Amino acid sequence: MAKATTKPRVRKSLADLEPPPRKKRPESLTAREQEILELIWAGFKNKEIGTKLKISVKTVEAHRANMMKKMRVSNTAQLLKNAIQGGVLKIR
Numbered sequence: 001m002a003k004a005t006t007k008p009r010v011r012k013s014l015a016d017l018e019p020p021p022r023k024k025r026p027e028s029l030t031a032r033e034q035e036i037l038e039l040i041w042a043g044f045k046n047k048e049i050g051t052k053l054k055i056s057v058k059t060v061e062a063h064r065a066n067m068m069k070k071m072r073v074s075n076t077a078q079l080l081k082n083a084i085q086g087g088v089l090k091i092r
Contacts, residue, residue: 027070029088036063037083040076 029037039049046060071082083089
């Protein structure tokens with residue numbers, strides 16, 4: 001009976017290992033995020049947006065945070081500016 005030959009496993013050093021590819025966040029806003037963005041532009045506060053859309057303030061805050069991550073900004077003014085410049089938010 002012939003013995004199966006196996007290749008010896010070569011262990012890579014840590015320097016040779018590559019990190020797994022990172023998943024990119026989708027750049028487009030969801031319909032709900034778009035709706036909340038328009039309400040922010042209209043001047044509504046988080047509590048008012050939550051009441052109007054029948055969702056909690058925490059949910060509004062989460063949507064706002066997700067939008068800020070997607071647009072890579074750190075405050076609401078930058079969020080609105082990028083949304084206008086990117087054509088995501090239409091000024092009437």
